[in-house]
Amino acid sequence: MARGVLAMVWSKNRQRPYEQRKGRADVLSRAAGQCQIKGPGCTRLATIDDHVVPLSLGGSLGLHNRQAACKTCHDLKTARDARSAKTAIQAKAKPPARKHPGLK
Numbered sequence: 001m002a003r004g005v006l007a008m009v010w011s012k013n014r015q016r017p018y019e020q021r022k023g024r025a026d027v028l029s030r031a032a033g034q035c036q037i038k039g040p041g042c043t044r045l046a047t048i049d050d051h052v053v054p055l056s057l058g059g060s061l062g063l064h065n066r067q068a069a070c071k072t073c074h075d076l077k078t079a080r081d082a083r084s085a086k087t088a089i090q091a092k093a094k095p096p097a098r099k100h101p102g103l104k
């Protein structure tokens with residue numbers, strides 16, 4: 001029994017949470033296996049369950065926020081999302097409230 005619990009904890013730490021994996025088949029079948037992004041270099045064959053608004057930018061786990069994507073489109077979108085997240089973090093950064101004491 002205890003070993004089963006440990007194995008469960010270990011596997012949860014090694015995989016995405018169940019809520020994130022749930023519905024992947026639904027997302028891919030809803031799009032009939034076709035990529036829904038259709039960006040440059042698209043292979044049309046969807047293999048990835050993509051979050052339209054990334055979780056890191058406040059997107060939800062719900063099916064309405066998910067789309068089928070091919071690897072090429074997903075990789076391009078992920079890179080674009082990472083740039084957006086970096087820009088958002090930089091925009092939140094505030095300048096120092098007062099001058100550094102060493103500056104005149």
Ligand SMILES: [Zn+2]
Nearest residue numbers: 035042070073
């Ligand atoms: Zn694609």
